[in-house]
Amino acid sequence: MVVDAWPQEEGLANILSQCDGNGGGAYNVLKDLALLGAPFPLAGVGRVGDDERGRMILSDCGALGIDSSRVVAEKGVSTSFTEVVTVRSTGKRSFFHHRGANALLGASHLDFERASQRIFYLGYLFLLDGLDAPGPGGAPAARDVLRRARAAGLQTALDCASAAAGQPWEAARPVLCEVDVLFANEVEAGRLCGREIDQVDRRAVEAAARDLVGLGVRGWAIVHYPGGACACSGSGEIVWQGAVRVRPEQVAGAAGAGDALAAGVLLGLHEGWPIGRSLELGVCAAAVSLLHPTCSGGLRPHAACLAFGREQGFVPSP
Numbered sequence: 001m002v003v004d005a006w007p008q009e010e011g012l013a014n015i016l017s018q019c020d021g022n023g024g025g026a027y028n029v030l031k032d033l034a035l036l037g038a039p040f041p042l043a044g045v046g047r048v049g050d051d052e053r054g055r056m057i058l059s060d061c062g063a064l065g066i067d068s069s070r071v072v073a074e075k076g077v078s079t080s081f082t083e084v085v086t087v088r089s090t091g092k093r094s095f096f097h098h099r100g101a102n103a104l105l106g107a108s109h110l111d112f113e114r115a116s117q118r119i120f121y122l123g124y125l126f127l128l129d130g131l132d133a134p135g136p137g138g139a140p141a142a143r144d145v146l147r148r149a150r151a152a153g154l155q156t157a158l159d160c161a162s163a164a165a166g167q168p169w170e171a172a173r174p175v176l177c178e179v180d181v182l183f184a185n186e187v188e189a190g191r192l193c194g195r196e197i198d199q200v201d202r203r204a205v206e207a208a209a210r211d212l213v214g215l216g217v218r219g220w221a222i223v224h225y226p227g228g229a230c231a232c233s234g235s236g237e238i239v240w241q242g243a244v245r246v247r248p249e250q251v252a253g254a255a256g257a258g259d260a261l262a263a264g265v266l267l268g269l270h271e272g273w274p275i276g277r278s279l280e281l282g283v284c285a286a287a288v289s290l291l292h293p294t295c296s297g298g299l300r301p302h303a304a305c306l307a308f309g310r311e312q313g314f315v316p317s318p
Helices: 025-036 052-064 100-104 141-151 169-178 186-193 202-214 257-270 275-289 302-312
Strands: 015-017 043-049 067-074 081-087 093-098 119-125 155-160 181-185 220-225 228-233 238-242
Touching (some): 025 043, 025 119, 043 052, 141 169, 181 257, 202 238, 228 275, 257 275, 275 302
Parallel strands (some): 119 155
């Protein structure tokens, strides 16, 4: 929902608009890939409740051609959801999250022995209780899941949840050694690295991307921020991509923009594109996602996203 101001406790704010839509990293990225026209099969693994929201998710996946045969509807548990509250004047968002059925997803539910996919995306660390819990060796169970995915020949991608308050971010560091592609906004990157990042400071953003590689990321550490994205490879190569110039009056909502960026980048990497071209699609997908208040309602086929970005122009890389 969009409100006119953020109230103090026991205060009141006016709701200016509201809408329902998809949410969460795995759901958003899968749906975005489908809407971008990804030329490869898409499949999800997860837990939903045996309720109206859960049935809506399964129906939506079916309509988009996403294989949801491993998305299980749990009886007696509600589907996870998040209330996103955006202040119209600032664009800043606050998140109220109900973990619901997501908390039941465990490492044993993820089997890669017969996997035919090329990429396994996990989202979000810190919001999946069963995968955040300590696994073998004391690291989060997500590390073993990612390790098994890599052993099965899949490229692994990971995203975190910056809205997860009070999380011990250093606990996530042992997971990074099993990550081929990491997506992190400037807040998440800073927390993972133990540093504060000025979102417009090139040196800080680049240093964080390099630090993430130093912490174990194998392929690309991608740090995105309002001005664009910086990618650092395992060998230390740095690639920048400026954000699309979207006018303030065009922005209907920012929820899901980071997931749209991830979907664009993953589509490119899956198809063997260079990282620069993949980042361009990522920022263009993020830009068109801003045109609709829901996470994925603005997404278009990837050629149309690229055309929109090139027409609008890009912010110069810092």
